[in-house]
Amino acid sequence: MTSAGELQHKGSGQVMALKTDSWTQVSCPCCHIDQVEPLVLIQLAPKVKPATKKWIISRIEAPETDGGAQLLAHPGEDSNGDVILVAAPRCTLLRITEDLGLCKPYQDGSMAAFSYHDRSSFKNVDDMQTFLTAAERQYVVKYELDSLNVEKDQHIPGMPLSKGLLLARESIFQKLKKMGVVLSVFPLHAQRSLDDLAKSWYSKKQLWGQPLDSINAYFGGTVAFYFSFLDFYTWALVLPAFLGLVLTFVPGGGPVGRAEEEQKEEDEGPSVRGLMVQAVFSMLWSTVVMELWKRRSSALSYHWGTLHLTERFAEPRPGYHGTMGYSPITGRLEPLFPEWKRKLRIGLVSVPVVGLFLGMVVLGIAGFYSGEAFVQDLHANHDSMLTAGLLYVPSLVHILCVNVLGTVYSKVALLLTEWENHREESAFQNHHTAKALLFTFFNYFAILFHIAFFKQDLPLLRKRLSSLLIVTQLINQCTEVLVPLLVDRFFSGSDKKLHKDDPEVDHVRAQTSLPPFPGLFSEYIELLVQYGYLSLFSCVYPLTAIFLLINNVTEIRTDAFKICRLFQKPFSAPVASMGVWQAAFEILGFVSVVSNCWLLLLSPRVKQFCQEGGFSSRNALLFAILIEHILILIKMILSIVIPDEPDWIRKKRDEIELHSLQALSQQKL
């Protein structure tokens, strides 16, 4: 707390700013400003020597021509402290904005890929706080830090000789993390912006609508796309929820199913026609919703300037390795790794290994069932306390197995994806997510599918499904609402104990005590699993949509609260879509046709209906297959006929392409 004098609030703006005195100096004259906005915090291990810290700072502030990151660094309290604050000068921000291929508002109001050469034609290019979003500024810093490396093998100053060797082109920050010098690198929360965002997001008493643009500005694309989808999906649930209500509570299911009115409606679920309507509706609904979402997604991507990301021309992700060479495309010196090798690794190793784990899940279920049958048999023959206790053993063993398997798998999936050596971060994320998703999905649905397709026991499926829906929702709501609330009240972000008048550095330092944000995987998977319940088994339990609707409305608030208050701010790369999640939702839509047709065929109501109508079981089956094929065909046609992008976006794309064609033809290659 020695340098309180350096720290100062910028009274009017949102920006917590530190005076430039103790920041490293910018190397270009154009970027000289009075106030520097700290963007990213690097937390060092407590025992790191000042020489090492000094060297790190020197790499951060060195100009790009000397292989540095051309950023600004602030040593925190003093050169012995365990934090480094990093900020970015205007030049670096603009340069990386161009490298990333971000679009920004052009002077004519449309979005155009930012060009440094033509920077004066873009709006607000002089004010970095307005020109780039907070998330973008922070991502630029991460991008620069990640791509820091040295030209030749070098020893890191202040480190023991045995382990401080940095190889040529090795990512400096990866090495520092591996050696335990850097504990974490995370973007800083801007408390005022955050308060404003929180107020308009979850504090207000509104049920619908989220400030998506502000979320994108503050948290970045990945988070904003998640909440946009959550929002969109919640709206989309209104229709099936309404239909579910009608089918369940209106006698005879409204205009449909009047023929079955005489039959008892109690425990058997809705009527045959009601079932059919529900199934066909939900199958077509899922396609239309996903197609409309794609359109919405591309519109959001346009507004957020990520329609033309050029990730594959930018620096490779830090873990990427290969023989050094000049890229045939960009001509830059970078690690090269042939595509066929990656494909071989995926095809010959990753796919079989993932398959092995999925096989083990199935084996686990088989083991569980045979174990259960065995102990029930035992209990029936020798009825005793011991055997009664044994009844719980298979479940416990199974739960244990599933958990162990899950933990091992998540490590294996990460290692495999690292080993596949993807050049782009998005490719890495997609492959990793796909692996994790496949496993989780199997874990959740294998038992339900087993009940539906092999046991063919529909009442059991209904029970399982409703208990899963209610139990998991209760658990989720508890963990997601209560725990955060308790944490907030009793432990609370240590920031709260600080006064507003305390020096900025203390506020910043307080964020190091927050846990890092765990990522959106579990949030997405929760959505996906719910969507699975809804679409795969909808005709068994028509009230699913209502439950999901209620769940989602609270989910939005709790997720928002969590990300705002309980964690360090996450880095967020600019993205153009939900990535692999979109595909997952779509695939689920097609699987749902198969499962719904099958479930309809199995449902006792339909069976009875067939018998009364004089259909043989073979003919009923043939009819179900026919319907299935027709529905899949309709879904495919729908997904082709509804364009993935609104016309105006396609026009914008054409416009941009024409511009670049014209530019190319003006120029000698």
Added chain:
Amino acid sequence: MTSAGELQHKGSGQVMALKTDSWTQVSCPCCHIDQVEPLVLIQLAPKVKPATKKWIISRIEAPETDGGAQLLAHPGEDSNGDVILVAAPRCTLLRITEDLGLCKPYQDGSMAAFSYHDRSSFKNVDDMQTFLTAAERQYVVKYELDSLNVEKDQHIPGMPLSKGLLLARESIFQKLKKMGVVLSVFPLHAQRSLDDLAKSWYSKKQLWGQPLDSINAYFGGTVAFYFSFLDFYTWALVLPAFLGLVLTFVPGGGPVGRAEEEQKEEDEGPSVRGLMVQAVFSMLWSTVVMELWKRRSSALSYHWGTLHLTERFAEPRPGYHGTMGYSPITGRLEPLFPEWKRKLRIGLVSVPVVGLFLGMVVLGIAGFYSGEAFVQDLHANHDSMLTAGLLYVPSLVHILCVNVLGTVYSKVALLLTEWENHREESAFQNHHTAKALLFTFFNYFAILFHIAFFKQDLPLLRKRLSSLLIVTQLINQCTEVLVPLLVDRFFSGSDKKLHKDDPEVDHVRAQTSLPPFPGLFSEYIELLVQYGYLSLFSCVYPLTAIFLLINNVTEIRTDAFKICRLFQKPFSAPVASMGVWQAAFEILGFVSVVSNCWLLLLSPRVKQFCQEGGFSSRNALLFAILIEHILILIKMILSIVIPDEPDWIRKKRDEIELHSLQALSQQKL
């Protein structure tokens, strides 16, 4: 024959050249050359007045700044003659090459989108005969002629006042054709190039291999892609043909089906396992072949310089209409027609009308069957000469109906597609082809599907299929080999009657007597229908592939002969793929899974096998469905896993995209 002195052979080269004397003069000094190559012939009606001819020539030769085509025109024998020869100066050729987005060899050896600004960096840019292919030079002329129009309403000189009015922006040549002034516009054969091509194509005694590059150079992309596909597909047939032979003639089907060896193999076709092997093989084979073809297709497209066509930025196709306005993308004045209107027209009119016709085909079949049943009934009851004659009536009526329906439909399809008002020629072609294809396909396959799925009469299907294969092939071979040969021997291109020493203009004029090339639709549909027989019903008749293989080997020669000798040369737009045909082949691949699984299930062998194995018919059905779903899944995964483009093409694309990005960022928009 007045001006024989002007006409002269260029001794060494391929180019039939006319001295520049009686050509119109080029407006730019750079294009002045001694010899002009006539590219396109415009045939006028005999009664056209010299004033009209003169006006047409003036429009053709006027520089682009005056709204002309900036081409060279030659009035044939004299200004009263009924032909105009058109050639193109270097400037126009290069300008349109850039407009079309054609790629040409750059000085570093790779293909790059041609840029007029940077023309000196392209290879052979000084010699138009080498730089552009004959087909490209001729297409440039067509492109320029098609886009000829006038700024204001104008009366065509020499025409009666009542009908000679040309509206502003109306396509001149469309109007002239409508009024009967221009009878046809076609590209000229270059006899020596054609002779060389013919020699290496079908005259040599080679069975395999075609000079694809020369075909592309001479006839252009559409023709070259057809023959490339035919070539590729013929090679691909070797494997299924071999398998078919093994399954049919090796006792017990080789290693498979040994269990059934004792059973009679006579009329029942191959064994159960043989059937399975055949069916599964052909289903996976079709996907792999189509995926590999896509890769080959994109490689061809790269070599032929059509990877980056910019059709949507070039002039709209001549029939395109709409309210005049400035294109939001190119900023050019052109007709604008909103996309949603086109979609509405397609969705609300075209689709229902096409559906109506397909319904009529089905109705026709139903009528045929009920008629047949009726007359057979009649004949059985009152056996007489009259009723015996009546037995043929349903077939005859059906054939008549099919033909009338086909003729009406082809007109309707063309009108509908015109009315849908597509901006690009390729979109027009694709929509037109898709309509025609759907109908033809229904016509060919509806009866077979009816027999397979409703009558479930496999022996009948086998008979129909083999007779169709043999009869249609015999008919095709006759019409395609014999008729052309006879025509060639007895009527013959009137060119043969000319001596080599006769003036060039006579040789050129002789081509007007040839019929116009009818297009590749019937050739493609023949391939597709054969492919349909092979993939849809392969497990019924394993020798299909052998028949097709033999057929294709001769097909290549006869098609080549036809296109070289019997017709006027067709115009051929540069294209990047087979267009809608590729999709048709792929869709057929997926339909084939459904049909094969079903046929397997129906086959008496499999039924017997199931009964012996103790499967209930319901379980056999379930098993077939499972297999079907798995196969479709495998096919989908295969088609996703096998990339549509080889890696090196993807890299080239990236390279080009990066270049244009860099160019864009260098330039102010």
